[in-house]
Amino acid sequence: MAKATFKIWRGNADGAQFVDYDTEVSEGMVVLDAVHRIQAEQANDMAVRWNCKAGKCGSCSAEVNGQPKLMCMTRLNDLPLDEPVTVEPMRAFPLIKDLVTDVSWNFKVKEKMKPFTPRPPDAEDGTWRMEQEDIDHVQEFRKCIECFLCQDVCHVLREHDLHDEFIGPRFFVYAASLEMHPIDTENRLEELKDSDGIGYCNITKCCTKVCPEHITITDNAIIPLKERVVDEFYDPIKKLFRVFSR
Amino acid sequence: MASYETHEYDVLIIGAGGAGLRAAIEAATGDLKVGLVCKSLLGKAHTVMAEGGVAAALANVDERDSWRVHFADTMRGGQYLSNARMAELHAQESPDRVRELEAWGALFDRTQEGGILQRNFGGHQYPRLAHVGDRTGLEMIRALQDHGIHQGIEVHMENTIVSLLKTGDRVSGAFGYEREKGRFKIFSAKSVVLATGGVGKAYKITSNSWEYTGDGHSLAYHAGAELIDMEFVQFHPTGMVWPPSVRGILVTEGVRGEGGTLTNSEGKRFMFDDIPELYVNQTADSPEEGWRYTQGDRDARRPPELLTRDHVARCIVREVQEGRGSPHGGVFLDIAWIKEKIPNAPEHIRRKLPSMYHQFKELADIDITQEPMEVGPTTHYIMGGIRVDADSQMTAVPGLFAAGECAAGLHGANRLGGNSLSDLLVFGKRAGEYAAQFAMENAAVPLDETQLDEIAAHTLKPFENPVDDGSGEQMGPYDVQAQLQEKMQELVGIARSQESLTQALEEIQNLRDKSANVHAIGNREYNAGWHTALDLDCLLTVSEAIALAALERRASIGAHSRDDHPEKEESGAGKYNTVIKKTDDGTMEIRRHPIDELQANLQEIIDEMG
Numbered sequence: 001m002a003k004a005t006f007k008i009w010r011g012n013a014d015g016a017q018f019v020d021y022d023t024e025v026s027e028g029m030v031v032l033d034a035v036h037r038i039q040a041e042q043a044n045d046m047a048v049r050w051n052c053k054a055g056k057c058g059s060c061s062a063e064v065n066g067q068p069k070l071m072c073m074t075r076l077n078d079l080p081l082d083e084p085v086t087v088e089p090m091r092a093f094p095l096i097k098d099l100v101t102d103v104s105w106n107f108k109v110k111e112k113m114k115p116f117t118p119r120p121p122d123a124e125d126g127t128w129r130m131e132q133e134d135i136d137h138v139q140e141f142r143k144c145i146e147c148f149l150c151q152d153v154c155h156v157l158r159e160h161d162l163h164d165e166f167i168g169p170r171f172f173v174y175a176a177s178l179e180m181h182p183i184d185t186e187n188r189l190e191e192l193k194d195s196d197g198i199g200y201c202n203i204t205k206c207c208t209k210v211c212p213e214h215i216t217i218t219d220n221a222i223i224p225l226k227e228r229v230v231d232e233f234y235d236p237i238k239k240l241f242r243v244f245s246r
Numbered sequence: 247m248a249s250y251e252t253h254e255y256d257v258l259i260i261g262a263g264g265a266g267l268r269a270a271i272e273a274a275t276g277d278l279k280v281g282l283v284c285k286s287l288l289g290k291a292h293t294v295m296a297e298g299g300v301a302a303a304l305a306n307v308d309e310r311d312s313w314r315v316h317f318a319d320t321m322r323g324g325q326y327l328s329n330a331r332m333a334e335l336h337a338q339e340s341p342d343r344v345r346e347l348e349a350w351g352a353l354f355d356r357t358q359e360g361g362i363l364q365r366n367f368g369g370h371q372y373p374r375l376a377h378v379g380d381r382t383g384l385e386m387i388r389a390l391q392d393h394g395i396h397q398g399i400e401v402h403m404e405n406t407i408v409s410l411l412k413t414g415d416r417v418s419g420a421f422g423y424e425r426e427k428g429r430f431k432i433f434s435a436k437s438v439v440l441a442t443g444g445v446g447k448a449y450k451i452t453s454n455s456w457e458y459t460g461d462g463h464s465l466a467y468h469a470g471a472e473l474i475d476m477e478f479v480q481f482h483p484t485g486m487v488w489p490p491s492v493r494g495i496l497v498t499e500g501v502r503g504e505g506g507t508l509t510n511s512e513g514k515r516f517m518f519d520d521i522p523e524l525y526v527n528q529t530a531d532s533p534e535e536g537w538r539y540t541q542g543d544r545d546a547r548r549p550p551e552l553l554t555r556d557h558v559a560r561c562i563v564r565e566v567q568e569g570r571g572s573p574h575g576g577v578f579l580d581i582a583w584i585k586e587k588i589p590n591a592p593e594h595i596r597r598k599l600p601s602m603y604h605q606f607k608e609l610a611d612i613d614i615t616q617e618p619m620e621v622g623p624t625t626h627y628i629m630g631g632i633r634v635d636a637d638s639q640m641t642a643v644p645g646l647f648a649a650g651e652c653a654a655g656l657h658g659a660n661r662l663g664g665n666s667l668s669d670l671l672v673f674g675k676r677a678g679e680y681a682a683q684f685a686m687e688n689a690a691v692p693l694d695e696t697q698l699d700e701i702a703a704h705t706l707k708p709f710e711n712p713v714d715d716g717s718g719e720q721m722g723p724y725d726v727q728a729q730l731q732e733k734m735q736e737l738v739g740i741a742r743s744q745e746s747l748t749q750a751l752e753e754i755q756n757l758r759d760k761s762a763n764v765h766a767i768g769n770r771e772y773n774a775g776w777h778t779a780l781d782l783d784c785l786l787t788v789s790e791a792i793a794l795a796a797l798e799r800r801a802s803i804g805a806h807s808r809d810d811h812p813e814k815e816e817s818g819a820g821k822y823n824t825v826i827k828k829t830d831d832g833t834m835e836i837r838r839h840p841i842d843e844l845q846a847n848l849q850e851i852i853d854e855m856g
Contacts, residue, residue: 028489
C-alpha cells in the first residue's frame with residue numbers, strides 16, 4: 001500500500017497550526033477515509049464532522065488543498081499525492097476545533113427568514129395541484145444539502161465579514177425556493193433588498209463553482225431574485241405608482 | 247454535588263431525524279415548552295439518506311390502492327409478526343402525514359394531473375411511494391426542519407445523552423454532554439420521547455453513519471423499558487461493494503423499481519430461481535412481465551427483484567457463496583439495459599436516479615447509464631427495538647415514549663422499503679401528541695440528584711483510565727469498536743447458528759471488559775476518541791441484545807436466518823415476540839411473548855387480499 005502525507009489543521013480558537021500525518025492509502029479512498037484512519041490510529045481526539053459519507057448530508061465540508069470540498073466526495077486519486085495534502089476547516093466561520101467550525105450563524109439566518117406560507121388547498125382533501133415543469137426549478141434549489149461551502153467561498157462573508165448585513169448564497173437559494181414555490185404566497189423582496197443584502201452579491205459565481213449538488217446558484221437563484229427586487233423597487237412606473245398611491 | 251447547567255422542559259425529544267422532528271412539532275402545538283436534543287447539526291440525521299420514497303396509500307397512480315392493501319402488504323412483509331394495531335394505524339394515517347408535508351413546503355414529484363406521484367417498491371402491491379427523484383429523505387427532513395424552526399422548539403445541536411434520569415418509576419429527564427466543550431447538561435422533563443434511530447454501527451458493513459450506535463435502545467433498556475424482536479436486523483440487499491472505502495453505502499431500491507435487474511457472473515437473472523410461496527401469486531412469470539410492471543402496466547406482476555429485502559439479500563449471498571458473484575464479491579445491478587426498451591435511456595436514468603448516478607460516477611468511476619453496478623448486502627435497519635403501546639408509543643416506563651427506528655412493532659420480521667419514512671411521520675406525530683398529553687396530565691417530578699455525580703464520574707472515566715494498564719492487552723476505543731463490528735458481521739450477520747451466536751455473546755462480554763479500560767487522550771473539547779469510548783456502552787448493549795434474541799429464535803423467518811434451524815417456525819412454538827429486559831441484578835433476560843390472534847376485521851382484510 002502507498003503512503004501519503006496529510007497536513008491537517010489542529011487546534012482551537014486560542015491557536016492552531018498544521019500537523020503532518022503519514023498514513024496508508026488504498027484504491028478508491030476519499031479524503032474523509034484518510035482523516036478517519038489518522039483519527040483512529042494516530043489522533044483519537046481529532047475533531048471532524050461527518051455523517052452520511054455519501055455526499056447527501058453536507059456535514060464534512062472543509063478546504064482540501066485550498067479548495068472548498070466535501071471530504072467524503074473528494075477522491076485521493078484526483079489529488080497529487082507526491083506532495084502533502086492540506087486539510088483545513090472552512091475559513092468563513094469561527095474555528096471550534098481542528099476541522100470543525102461554528103456554523104450556528106447559518107441556522108440563525110434561516111430562522112429569521114419568512115417561512116413558507118401556502119395558499120389555501122386546491123382540492124377538498126387539503127392538497128394542491130402543481131405541474132412538474134413548474135416545480136423543476138424549485139426542486140433544483142431544494143437539492144441543497146446545507147454544507148455551507150457556498151457561504152465559505154463567498155467573498156462578502158469570507159473577506160468582508162458582512163455576516164450581519166448579508167445572508168449569503170445558501171439563503172438566497174432558500175429564498176428562491178420559497179419565492180418560486182408555486183403555492184407560496186409570501187413576499188420576501190423587501191427583506192432581500194434591505195436586511196438580506198442581495199445587492200452585495202456581484203455575481204462572481206464562486207458559489208456555483210463549489211456547490212457539490214451542482215445547483216446553478218447564481219444564474220438560477222440569485223440573478224432572478226435580483227431582477228425581481230429591481231422590478232419591485234427600481235422600476236420607474238411602479239415607483240410612480242407607489243408615489244401616487246400613498 | 248457538582249453544579250450542572252440545567253434546562254427544564256415539559257417534553258424533551260432525543261433525536262432530530264424525521265421521527266424526532268415530527269414529534270417535536272406535534273408536542274409544540276400547544277403551549278408546552280419543548281426541547282430537542284441531537285447528536286449532529288440539525289438536518290443531518292439519517293433520514294436525509296432515505297432515497298426511494300415514503301409509503302402512503304394515496305391512490306394517486308392506481309386507484310385500487312387503499313389503507314387496507316397497505317396494511318395487508320405490511321403484515322405479509324413482516325411475516326405476520328408485526329403489531330397489527332400499529333400496521334393498521336400506519337396504513338390509515340400515512341396519507342395524511344404525507345399531505346401535511348406538502349402544506350409545510352415539501353415538493354414531491356408530480357403526476358400528469360398535478361398530484362403527488364407514486365412509484366413501485368418491493369412488497370408494495372401498487373405504486374405507493376411518494377418521492378422526489380431519489381432524494382426523498384432530504385426533502386422530508388428539510389420540510390420538517392424548516393417548519394419546525396418556527397414552532398418555538400429549543401434545539402440543542404451536537405449534544406449526546408448518556409443516561410435517562412428517573413425519579414421513582416417515572417422518567418424525569420436526561421443527562422448529556424455538549425460536544426463543543428464537553429460540558430455536562432441536565433435536561434428535566436415531564437415526558438421524554440426517544441427518536442434516536444438505529445444500530446448499524448454495530449456492524450462492519452453498514453449504510454449507517456457514526457451516530458447509529460443504538461443510543462435510544464440502550465437508554466430505554468437501562469431505564470427499565472423492554473426491547474422486542476432485536477434479532478430482526480435488515481440487511482439491505484444492495485449496498486456498494488467497491489471500492490473498499492465505500493463498501494456498504496446504500497444503492498436505492500428505486501433502481502430496481504425503475505426496471506433494474508440483478509444478474510450473476512453468468513449473466514443470469516437469478517432472482518427468478520427462488521420465489522417464496524407467500525409471493526408466488528404476486529410475482530412475474532417472465533422478464534417481459536416484470537418490465538411491464540415497472541412501467542406501470544396494471545395487469546403485470548412485479549419482477550422478482552422487487553421481492554422483500556430479506557429474501558433478495560439471501561439470494562445475493564447464495565450467488566456469491568456458490569461462486570457466481572461479481573469480481574468484488576457482490577452481484578450485478580443493471581439499469582443501463584433499459585436502453586433496449588426506451589429511447590433516451592441515459593437521460594431518463596439521470597432524471598429518475600440522479601443521486602445514484604452521481605454516487606457511482608464520483609465514488610466508483612462507474613457510469614450507471616452505461617454499465618452495471620456491483621452490489622451486495624449492507625446492514626441498514628433494525629426492525630426490533632423499544633416496546634411501545636401501539637396507540638400512544640409509550641414504553642413500560644411512565645413518561646417515556648419512543649418513535650421511529652428505535653421503537654418496534656410495525657415491521658415485524660422484515661420492513662418494506664418506504665415504510666420507514668411513513669413510520670416516523672405517523673408514530674413521530676403520535677409520540678409527540680401523547681408525550682404532550684402526559685406532560686399536561688402529570689406534574690413535574692423533582693430530579694433525583696443523587697444519581698448525577700455518579701453518571702458524571704462514569705462519563706469521565708475514559709480520561710481517568712491509565713494510558714497503559716500494564717496488562718499488555720489494553721485496547722483503544724476505536725480498536726474495541728472495530729473488533730465488535732468484525733465479530734457482529736461474522737457471527738451475527740445474515741447467516742447465524744447456535745455456535746456462532748454463543749461465540750458472539752462471549753466475544754461481546756470480552757469486549758465489554760476491554761471497554762471498561764479504554765483510555766481517551768486529550769481533553770473534553772470536541773474529542774472524537776472520548777465520544778467513541780462513550781458510545782461503546784450502547785453498542786455493546788444492543789449487540790448483546792441482538793445476539794441473545796437471535797439465539798432465542800430457533801427458526802429462520804424474515805431477516806433472521808439460522809443455518810441450524812432453516813424452518814420458518816419452531817414446532818409448537820406458535821407466533822411470538824422475543825422480549826428483552828434488564829433484571830434487578832443488571833443482567834439481560836429474554837423471554838417469549840405470544841402474539842395475540844388478529845382481530846376478526848383485520849384478519850378479514852388479510853384473507854381478502856390473498
